[in-house]
Amino acid sequence: MNRKYRKTLIAGNWKMNKTPSETKAFMTELKAILPRGRWCDIALCVPSVCIPAAVRATRDTRVGIGAENCNANASGAYTGEISTSMLVDAGCKYVIIGHSERREMGETDAEVNAKTLAALNAGLIPIVCCGETLEQRESGITEEWITMQIKLALAGISEDKIRKVVIAYEPIWAIGTGKTATPEQAEEVCQHIRTVVRKLFGSKNARATTILYGGSMNDKNAYELLAQPDIDGGLIGGASLVPEKFVKIIEDANQPTT
Ligand code: 13P
Numbered sequence: 001m002n003r004k005y006r007k008t009l010i011a012g013n014w015k016m017n018k019t020p021s022e023t024k025a026f027m028t029e030l031k032a033i034l035p036r037g038r039w040c041d042i043a044l045c046v047p048s049v050c051i052p053a054a055v056r057a058t059r060d061t062r063v064g065i066g067a068e069n070c071n072a073n074a075s076g077a078y079t080g081e082i083s084t085s086m087l088v089d090a091g092c093k094y095v096i097i098g099h100s101e102r103r104e105m106g107e108t109d110a111e112v113n114a115k116t117l118a119a120l121n122a123g124l125i126p127i128v129c130c131g132e133t134l135e136q137r138e139s140g141i142t143e144e145w146i147t148m149q150i151k152l153a154l155a156g157i158s159e160d161k162i163r164k165v166v167i168a169y170e171p172i173w174a175i176g177t178g179k180t181a182t183p184e185q186a187e188e189v190c191q192h193i194r195t196v197v198r199k200l201f202g203s204k205n206a207r208a209t210t211i212l213y214g215g216s217m218n219d220k221n222a223y224e225l226l227a228q229p230d231i232d233g234g235l236i237g238g239a240s241l242v243p244e245k246f247v248k249i250i251e252d253a254n255q256p257t258t
Helices: 021-035 048-057 084-090 100-104 109-122 136-137 142-153 181-203 204-210 221-224 243-252
Strands: 009-013 039-045 065-068 094-097 125-132 166-169 210-214 232-238
Touching: 009 166, 009 210, 009 243, 021 048, 021 094, 021 243, 039 094, 039 142, 039 210, 048 065, 048 084, 084 109, 094 109, 109 125, 109 142, 136 142, 142 181, 142 221, 181 204, 181 210, 181 221, 221 232, 232 243
Parallel strands: 009 039, 009 232, 039 065, 065 094, 094 125, 125 166, 166 210, 210 232
Antiparallel strands: none
8 A cells, every 4th residue: 555645444344244224333433443543544435235234323423335236327227226326326435347257147348438438427426346367367368358447447437537447356256265365466456456457547547546455354464465565455345244343454454655
């Protein structure tokens, strides 16, 4: 991380876990142990039905609530979908876009791009995900794959909006498997992502872009991952469901600025 040039963000992704009642109980526990320091931004991206409970419970805190997906269209006949303006009105600050679990369900790079543009237009902070499969890593095409995903996801974003985008590198082989990328592996790809952003948007914007690592990040391995110069935070699944673990990761982000 490098707090001099960019924000550190510790973000949770609850995926399809917790009910609205459980959300309220979680937030009560979290608030009781939340550190007072302001060394990082904190986000919790929760299932859509939990958003109202999460927003209500965190109103007097610095935890920002986010959604796990959105639809790129403004409104209309899209049964079951949720627009970015609905998320804003519900009190969301963030939205995860292009998570590998959604890409697995058929989400395309073009949709990821359209959703990212829609989120930015609505004033949301998009957390745009990318990541390679184990097969791609073993074939040595990780960098090419990530370059393609980032270029397609960020197409058409204006220079004044790029700094609002958060990028999350989540190697698919490390998600929910307990198999974390080593700090060196994670740093290598996050550094590469910054190089891609530099080529697209210039060095000042690249230096200011927050890049997260996600994939089995937990209270045991977070410190070392966050100590890497190009890893500006985490996108945390399983460990964000337990207040004590999530708070420990937030504490681990309190590191000296290099
Ligand atoms: P885990 O932390 O459970 O591996 O999930 C990572 C993730 O997919 C966050 O978006």
